[in-house]
Amino acid sequence: MFVSTKQKRIATLARNNPAMAFTSLNHYMDYNWLYQAYQQTRKDGATGVDGQTAEVYARQLESNLHTLLDRIKSGRYRAPAVRRTYIKKDKGRKRPLGIPTFEDKIVQRAVVMLLEPIYEQDFYHCSFGFRKQRSAHNALQNLRNRIMRERGRWVLDVDIKQYFDTIDHEQLRQFLARRVADGVLRKLIDKWLKAGILESGELIYPTQGTPQGGVISPLLANIYLHYVLDDWFAQPFSQE
Numbered sequence: 001m002f003v004s005t006k007q008k009r010i011a012t013l014a015r016n017n018p019a020m021a022f023t024s025l026n027h028y029m030d031y032n033w034l035y036q037a038y039q040q041t042r043k044d045g046a047t048g049v050d051g052q053t054a055e056v057y058a059r060q061l062e063s064n065l066h067t068l069l070d071r072i073k074s075g076r077y078r079a080p081a082v083r084r085t086y087i088k089k090d091k092g093r094k095r096p097l098g099i100p101t102f103e104d105k106i107v108q109r110a111v112v113m114l115l116e117p118i119y120e121q122d123f124y125h126c127s128f129g130f131r132k133q134r135s136a137h138n139a140l141q142n143l144r145n146r147i148m149r150e151r152g153r154w155v156l157d158v159d160i161k162q163y164f165d166t167i168d169h170e171q172l173r174q175f176l177a178r179r180v181a182d183g184v185l186r187k188l189i190d191k192w193l194k195a196g197i198l199e200s201g202e203l204i205y206p207t208q209g210t211p212q213g214g215v216i217s218p219l220l221a222n223i224y225l226h227y228v229l230d231d232w233f234a235q236p237f238s239q240e
Contacts, residue, residue: 003036003113011117014179018122021177025114026184029072034065037110041102041215048101049083049198057102068103072110073184079191080104082211084199096165098197098211108215111188118179119223124230130218164217165209167224169193172210175227192216 006028013020038061043054057064071077082098089095100108116132123131128139146152172193173186180186193210196203210217 003033006033007113007117010114011121014118014121021179021181022118023181025180025182026073028114029069029110031065031069033113034069034106034110037106037113038065040113041105041109045102045105046085046099047083048099048104049081050101052102054102064103065106068107072107072188075184075187077107077188077191079107079188079195081196081198081203082214084197085213095212097213098217099213100215105215107188108192111185112216112219114185115180115219119219119226122179123222123226124234127222127226127230130222163225164212164221165206167209167221169208171228172220172224175223178227189216189220 010022010025010028013022041054045054047053068077080101082100085097085099086094087097120131126142128134128136128142143155147155173190176186176189192214194205196205197211198204210220
């Protein structure tokens with residue numbers, strides 16, 4: 001069965017069963033699924049703590065992916081630490097990034113490919129960040145249309161300070177449990193949340209947050225924000 005066919009099946013189940021927690025998602029993941037994840041993984045990105053490039057990984061691609069699949073299914077896969085680096089922001093500030101290894105990027109992409117069909121059914125239409133076929137331009141157009149149609153006069157511009165770095169792990173686990181009860185996937189996500197950060201030769205284990213730079217981090221951030229913010233905004237305010 002094609003990967004896209006499997007994803008459509010997951011999406012249909014999620015759409016028709018909005019309160020269902022999926023218990024057996026990992027069985028969709030096979031060699032072809034991992035190969036598709038590999039295909040979707042950037043080959044020119046920065047390397048992780050092991051220094052392995054996409055070119056080196058590809059030299060024994062079939063063997064590497066078969067071995068990787070076995071480690072994932074058996075629970076023996078260990079999420080390596082991410083490599084800390086920084087990019088410049090405005091006013092001299094820096095944004096911390098956590099760069100996974102190339103193989104870890106493949107695994108993260110494979111899990112994103114399983115979870116996206118579910119959460120795309122749950123996320124609100126007004127949510128645009130880090131979603132396929134949606135962009136900041138789409139968000140601005142949507143905002144303009146709403147203002148024109150509803151004659152709004154106020155626009156509230158809010159930035160959540162250090163959002164990725166401050167996501168509460170336990171709360172995120174509780175949110176994930178509403179839709180994902182597959183033990184293999186939940187353990188993988190836990191391993192990424194607990195993976196260390198290597199910075200200047202020192203290994204740090206954060207107790208909150210999900211590193212920017214990880215493939216799965218934007219989706220986890222969207223899931224968290226969906227429940228703590230979007231759901232709240234969607235509820236009508238009670239009249240006192």
